Amino acid sequence: EPEVTQTPSHQVTQMGQEVILRCVPISNHLYFYWYRQILGQKVEFLVSFYNNEISEKSEIFDDQFSVERPDGSNFTLKIRSTKLEDSAMYFCAKSVEEYYGYTFGSGTRLTVV
């Protein structure tokens, strides 16, 4: 059973539309992250989320992005007005600080057309 489940696995959306990517981390980890990977490029940090607040965000994470943990289990990334360059794989990740390990979810492939 995967420790981190992401939905949907693939989403196609039109430019300018809003999308919500979901992550369900099983277990009570406190640290959550979103990363993205544009096809053929490196994995890039977007945002970290600790104790229900953003603790760090990258330059990529501008005003069109937001994260929430609306019900204490789901962890969402919202992109308000998608652009073509938002097309990428988006990975949710969690960590247990004492073990320093990061577990990545299966990813959502977002295609903006």
Add this chain to the structure above:
Amino acid sequence: GQNIDQPTEMTATEGAIVQINCTYQTSGFNGLFWYQQHAGEAPTFLSYNVLDGLEEKGRFSSFLSRSKGYSYLLLKELQMKDSASYLCAVREPTGGGNKLTFGTGTQLKVEL
């Protein structure tokens, strides 16, 4: 600035040993990770080094030299299923916790 370098591609023979190098220059350091990533899939954890030296885990070993900003991943008894991208990532402390900064990955092709 942040810079993590690793070779773009490597080819090796089934049953052989391969070493994938990684050099890094980052603003902070709190450990180095190696991940394996098959095309279209998520990175999966292979190893973690925070102190200098060698960490061995079955067919995989990873080495770290903090003074040189250098690490390598050693894969022994290569199998066809080891064909994948291998990602070097540095954990950097931030004001609110930490983050991983990744290299571009080394695409390893294992041939018969």
